Amino acid sequence: xxxxxxxxxxxxxxxxxxxxxxxxxxxxxxxxxxxxxxxxxxxxxxxxxxxxxxxxxxxxxxxxxxxxxxxxxxxxxxxxxxxxxxxxxxxxxxxxxxxxxxxxxxxxxxxxxxxxxxxxxxxxxxxxxxxxxxxxxxxxxxxxxxxxxxxxxxxxxxxxxxxxxxxxxxxxxxxxxxxxxxxxxxxxxxxxxxxxxxxxxxxxxxxxxxxxxxxxxxxxxxxxxxxxxxxxxxxxxxxxxxxxxxxxxxxxxxxxxxxxxxxxxxxxxxxxxxxxxxxxxxxxxxxxxxxxxxxxxxxxxxxxxxxxxxxxxxxxxxxxxxxxxxxxxxxxxxxxxxxxxxxxxxxxxxxxxxxxxxxxxxxxxxxxxxxxxxxxxxxxxxxxxxxxxxxxxxxxxxxxxxxx
Amino acid sequence: xxxxxxxxxxxxxxxxxxxxxxxxxxxxxxxxxxxxxxxxxxxxxxxxxxxxxxxxxxxxxxxxxxxxxxxxxxxxxxxxxxxxxxxxxxxxxxxxxxxxxxxxxxxxxxxxxxxxxxxxxxxxxxxxxxxxxxxxxxxxxxxxxxxxxxxxxxxxxxxxxxxxxxxxxxxxxxxxxxxxxxxxxxxxxxxxxxxxxxxxxxxxxxxxxxxxxxxxxxxxxxxxxxxxxxxxxxxxxxxxxxxxxxxxxxxxxxxxxxxxxxxxxxxxxxxxxxxxxxxxxxxxxxxxxxxxxxxxxxxxxxxxxxxxxxxxxxxxxxxxxxxxxxxxxxxxxxxxxxxxxxxxxxxxxxxxxxxxxxxxxxxxxxxxxxxxxxxxxxxxxxxxxxxxxxxxxxxxxxxxxxxxxxxxxxxxxxxxxxxxxxxxxxxxxxxxxxxxxxxxxxxxxxxxxxxxxxxxx
Numbered sequence: 001x002x003x004x005x006x007x008x009x010x011x012x013x014x015x016x017x018x019x020x021x022x023x024x025x026x027x028x029x030x031x032x033x034x035x036x037x038x039x040x041x042x043x044x045x046x047x048x049x050x051x052x053x054x055x056x057x058x059x060x061x062x063x064x065x066x067x068x069x070x071x072x073x074x075x076x077x078x079x080x081x082x083x084x085x086x087x088x089x090x091x092x093x094x095x096x097x098x099x100x101x102x103x104x105x106x107x108x109x110x111x112x113x114x115x116x117x118x119x120x121x122x123x124x125x126x127x128x129x130x131x132x133x134x135x136x137x138x139x140x141x142x143x144x145x146x147x148x149x150x151x152x153x154x155x156x157x158x159x160x161x162x163x164x165x166x167x168x169x170x171x172x173x174x175x176x177x178x179x180x181x182x183x184x185x186x187x188x189x190x191x192x193x194x195x196x197x198x199x200x201x202x203x204x205x206x207x208x209x210x211x212x213x214x215x216x217x218x219x220x221x222x223x224x225x226x227x228x229x230x231x232x233x234x235x236x237x238x239x240x241x242x243x244x245x246x247x248x249x250x251x252x253x254x255x256x257x258x259x260x261x262x263x264x265x266x267x268x269x270x271x272x273x274x275x276x277x278x279x280x281x282x283x284x285x286x287x288x289x290x291x292x293x294x295x296x297x298x299x300x301x302x303x304x305x306x307x308x309x310x311x312x313x314x315x316x317x318x319x320x321x322x323x324x325x326x327x328x329x330x331x332x333x334x335x336x337x338x339x340x341x342x343x344x345x346x347x348x349x350x351x352x353x354x355x356x357x358x359x360x361x362x363x364x365x366x367x368x369x370x371x372x373x374x375x376x377x378x379x380x381x382x383x384x385x386x387x388x389x390x391x392x393x394x395x396x397x398x399x400x401x402x403x404x
Numbered sequence: 405x406x407x408x409x410x411x412x413x414x415x416x417x418x419x420x421x422x423x424x425x426x427x428x429x430x431x432x433x434x435x436x437x438x439x440x441x442x443x444x445x446x447x448x449x450x451x452x453x454x455x456x457x458x459x460x461x462x463x464x465x466x467x468x469x470x471x472x473x474x475x476x477x478x479x480x481x482x483x484x485x486x487x488x489x490x491x492x493x494x495x496x497x498x499x500x501x502x503x504x505x506x507x508x509x510x511x512x513x514x515x516x517x518x519x520x521x522x523x524x525x526x527x528x529x530x531x532x533x534x535x536x537x538x539x540x541x542x543x544x545x546x547x548x549x550x551x552x553x554x555x556x557x558x559x560x561x562x563x564x565x566x567x568x569x570x571x572x573x574x575x576x577x578x579x580x581x582x583x584x585x586x587x588x589x590x591x592x593x594x595x596x597x598x599x600x601x602x603x604x605x606x607x608x609x610x611x612x613x614x615x616x617x618x619x620x621x622x623x624x625x626x627x628x629x630x631x632x633x634x635x636x637x638x639x640x641x642x643x644x645x646x647x648x649x650x651x652x653x654x655x656x657x658x659x660x661x662x663x664x665x666x667x668x669x670x671x672x673x674x675x676x677x678x679x680x681x682x683x684x685x686x687x688x689x690x691x692x693x694x695x696x697x698x699x700x701x702x703x704x705x706x707x708x709x710x711x712x713x714x715x716x717x718x719x720x721x722x723x724x725x726x727x728x729x730x731x732x733x734x735x736x737x738x739x740x741x742x743x744x745x746x747x748x749x750x751x752x753x754x755x756x757x758x759x760x761x762x763x764x765x766x767x768x769x770x771x772x773x774x775x776x777x778x779x780x781x782x783x784x785x786x787x788x789x790x791x792x793x794x795x796x797x798x799x800x801x802x803x804x805x806x807x808x809x810x811x812x813x814x815x816x817x818x819x820x821x822x823x824x825x826x827x828x829x830x831x832x833x834x835x836x837x838x839x840x841x842x843x844x845x846x847x848x849x850x851x852x853x854x855x856x857x858x859x860x861x
Contacts, residue, residue: 053799055767056815080817081767085774295815346795 005035007311011171011386017379019287019389020328023316031300039309040302043316045323045340047300051312052345054299057291059084059347064292064309071185072192073227075235081346088350090224091232094213096353104353107142111357114141115365127376130394134366135248136241139358143240146354147233148209149198157194161238163187170288170311170387192230195237199229210236236351244355246285246383246390248362251276253394254283254330255367256375261330265367272367275332276359280341282330287315287389289343314340315389372399409727411437415497415505416479417487418513418653419443421451422692422715426511427477429723439479440505442497446484447538453712455541456563457745460570462549466542487514490660492679492688509726512657512669512677512690513719516650516710521558526620531628533645535563547643548574555579556631556641558617559838560587562744564647565600569746572607579610579639581617581631583838590837592757592789594830596777599770599791603747612637616838620644648838650710652694662688667708667846668696673735675722689726691718696846697736701804702756702786705845711742739801743794749773752794755787755804759845760829764811765822766800768793776800779829780810 006029009015010022026033026043033041042048051057059078061067073079076087093099118137122128144151167184171177199211206212211233217223224232255262265271291310296303304310317340319327324334342349349355376395383392414430416423419441427441443449451469458464482499489498496504518534521527531552533544548555548571555571557564560582571578584590586597587604604611616634623629630640654664662685663670663678669690670678675697677688690697692715696706717738725733743752760779766788767776776796779787784807788800803812811826 049798050802053796053802055796055799055817055819056813058817060817082772082774082818293815294817295813297815345798348795 005037006033007035007039007041007170010041010313011169013382013384013386016382016384016386016389019315019386020319023313023319026313026316027320030302032302032304034302039311040304041311041313043313043320044300045317045320048312048314048317048340049344051291051299051310052289052340052343052347054297055081056294056297057310058294059289059291061290061292063294063307068182068185072188073231075231077235077239077347077350084346087224087228087232090222090228091236091350093217093222094210095350104357107146107354108357108361110145111138111142111361112365114138115361119365119369125398127395127397130252130396131245131249131391132393135252135362135394136245138248138362139244140241142354142358143237146210146240147195147237148202148207148211149195149237153194157191157237160187160191160194161242164191164234164238165242165385165388168387169385170290188231188234191234191237192227195233196226196230199233239351240354242388243285243351244358246388247276247279247355247359249391249394250283250285251279251359251363252366252370252396253375253378253380253391254279255363256370256373256396257378258330261332262367262370265332265363266371269364269367271332272360272364273356274334274337276356276363277337277339277341278330278332278334279359281318281324281334281337281339284315284318284339284341285388285390286341286343288313288387289347314343369398370396373397374399409729410434412508413438413506414440414509414511414726415507416441416511416513417497417656418511418515418692418694419445419449419481419483420513420515420692420715421449421471421712422513422515422719423511424449424471424473424477424719425716426513426691426719426723427479428474429720430727431475431477433724433727435723435727437508439477440482440507441477441479442482442485442487442499442505444484444486445537445539448481448483450538452536455538456535456566457570459541459545460548460567461573462545466538466545469538487656490657490662490688492660492662492685495687507687509687509689511722511726512688512694513692513715514653514656515693515715516652519646519648519651521620521646521648523620526622527646528626529620529622529628530626531641531643532620533643535567535645535647536650544643544645548576552576552641552643554639554641554643556581556617556639556644557647558631558644559647559649560584560600560604560611560613561590561647561649561838562588562742562746564645564838565604565746566744567645567647568604568609569607572609572747577610579612579641580604581612581615581633581639581838583614583616584832584836585613587611587613589830589832590758590834592751592753592777593760593763593779595763595765595770595827596789596791597830599773599775603749603773607747610639612639650693652708654694667706668694670696670706673698673700673737674725674733675718675736676725689722691715691722698848700737701739701807702759702845703848705848707740707756708846709740711740713741714738739804741797741801750792750794751789752797753787753789754797754801755779755785756845757787757789757829758831759786760831762810762826763829764826765820766812767796767816767818767820767823769820769822778803778810778812780826783810784808785810785812 031044031047076084163183167180199215202212203215206216342352373396380391380394449471454469459466486500498504518536554577557580568580587600589597617631619632652668657664671690675689676684677690693710696708698704718736721736741754757779762780766778768774774792777789785803
């Protein structure tokens with residue numbers, strides 16, 4: 001056994017560009033694999049799915065370690081029912097059914113416009129960075145409009161977001177993590193304050209965005225407290241732009257590596273929605289989630305003690321040959337593709353409908369122009385985070401500028 | 405051998421969900437022979453769940469619920485044609501016009517029909533409906549849109565409750581009569597039926613339990629005016645829906661010597677029909693509501709289901725087995741699941757709630773109208789029903805599949821104190837209900853006398 005645990009190797013930045021052989025090793029090692037620090041790692045589809053649905057597994061990090069004094073309460077992503085359900089339901093009111101059905105679908109036109117504007121600006125460029133020029137600005141612009149955050153403040157919240165993502169990353173505990181956690185908490189407080197201030201400006205003057213809806217809710221029983229509004233808005237802004245960027249960039253990377261599939265999607269654009277689902281399986285934006293059992297739990301013959309960190313490698317479950325036929329093949333026509341790209345269970349991705357529309361619009365607009373493009377760097381440089389995995393830059397050569 | 409089975413003549417009798425999915429699956433499995441689908445309704449396959457929900461609410465028209473096709477099954481569709489008989493020796497399906505269709509393998513997917521109001525003269529009154537088909541739904545929706553004074557729903561099962569819910573959402577006065585102690589009691593047992601009764605009453609339904617309708621009354625012009633109830637009271641209503649459960653469409657098989665009866669056509673786990681002596685056939689297959697099949701998780705008793713998901717899953721297994729040789733055949737092992745939406749609640753179930761002696765609230769609470777109810781039989785989990793907690797269902801499905809002990813072990817973050825206290829499940833004998841059960845254990849023997857029916861004429 002190597003001195004390094006699998007979790008250390010998976011989170012090691014040197015392995016960021018291709019963690020999939022490590023996931024295969026993880027699945028070989030067993031269904032529930034104990035790490036040297038006592039935590040558990042789960043990489044097989046059926047066990048991950050079972051744990052994501054098991055009401056005895058908590059998403060609340062406070063069941064692992066007591067939070068430092070003054071740390072903000074976790075957002076609903078990391079709370080359990082019934083509190084999770086209450087906050088997610090309130091957050092859903094201006095976003096989706098049953099209160100706002102059709103809201104995201106109605107944004108298709110607007111999202112396509114943003115996409116076209118971005119592409120227009122790239123028309124005469126021989127080289128582009130798919131991340132900085134396209135995959136990042138698109139979801140940021142969309143989530144800013146949806147929430148009601150000024151787009152020009154992006155440099156401001158990007159820094160907070162970076163600190164929060166770094167502190168929330170899955171990694172073995174070490175001395176750096178305490179410092180990172182502190183920086184992350186501080187960023188969450190500042191970003192929350194910023195977003196609450198924006199919301200307050202809209203009290204009595206709603207501007208059609210979600211922050212306006214939150215502060216102008218007429219039913220007092222449906223109002224978020226100031227703290228809940230801060231946590232929820234921070235969660236939505238970060239989740240809204242730190243994940244879809246990976247999905248779009250991973251999509252371009254995957255298709256440029258497979259010219260046959262790129263060509264097929266150009267000829268059969270109706271396949272795009274299924275191609276996006278396959279991307280969510282094959283190269284998901286979120287690779288891992290952490291859960292903590294609230295009781296001693298036996299799973300796949302292994303007993304996990306109450307309060308033990310259990311990391312679910314969703315991206316590994318997506319490549320489990322016991323669930324998916326030829327899992328390492330990218331197949332936009334794959335049947336029965338119930339992937340874990342959006343998780344599963346009560347925390348199933350809140351923003352999934354928006355991510356789908358964005359990825360479909362982005363790839364649909366880009367694909368016709370990628371016929372002669374090629375990757376300038378393969379593998380590309382990756383972002384540091386292991387949990388939210390995606391290219392930091394994706395430079396490509398267009399060879400010939402596209403026709404108008 | 406396998407090659408032979410991919411060719412030849414297959415006839416599917418029944419052109420609804422199970423028939424369509426089987427036809428698609430046969431082609432998906434590589435069947436290249438001739439395929440004929442017979443349906444007594446004149447329409448291509450359509451979806452029925454919206455008929456008691458969106459259609460009655462006026463959100464969609466009854467003729468817009470056509471089922472999307474996964475692929476063109478390249479079939480000869482004989483729609484608007486009733487199958488009236490089966491000759492299993494000569495291998496022919498007899499059609500109403502006298503024509504007969506020869507087959508090498510047959511799939512019976514004739515489903516069910518609405519149990520009619522038993523008095524034909526009263527049933528013929530203008531304003532009296534049943535709800536099963538597209539035409540039923542179109543007629544009822546039109547009548548509801550016209551704004552009747554009061555709608556009487558006879559039977560508080562799922563269909564009756566959904567109709568009542570749609571009426572209230574449209575602002576219509578509605579009375580529901582149920583012979584049993586509460587709505588949904590036959591399917592969900594005592595505890596959740598009390599929640600169902602509260603939902604009816606809180607939403608303004610005039611709910612009358614423990615009573616039956618003894619007569620429907622009409623005016624001189626044949627129009628419904630109301631109903632007499634067994635407690636001596638009278639309900640004035642200009643629309644009445646008899647929601648009395650379903651009748652299996654097996655009469656056409658009466659002379660075929662198969663194990664067909666009021667509970668359906670019995671088959672093995674591979675969807676092959678039994679004959680009346682309990683001998684399994686190898687050329688007559690069955691899928692969907694008309695089938696009655698053994699399930700290992702429920703003591704191998706023969707199950708009768710009226711579930712959308714079962715029709716799909718069983719049709720796919722039947723199709724696979726129709727074109728596969730013995731060792732390559734698959735069993736139909738899918739767990740029963742069903743859903744209903746009514747009074748703003750999403751009710752979803754897995755397993756067989758009627759196979760239970762106790763229940764326990766495992767998550768949430770009745771007061772919040774958000775609950776997971778787990779059903780146990782002799783110390784193991786046999787079913788779970790969620791109210792507005794459908795995302796929790798897969799966990800309990802896993803417990804059923806692994807015969808986990810009942811009550812479920814503690815540890816859920818939202819586990820209520822009530823989770824420590826199992827109570828009797830109180831599932832009544834279906835004979836005492838107005839509504840038939842949509843899931844029923846029907847015993848072990850395919851050749852029981854009760855499965856023999858006489859032709860009605």
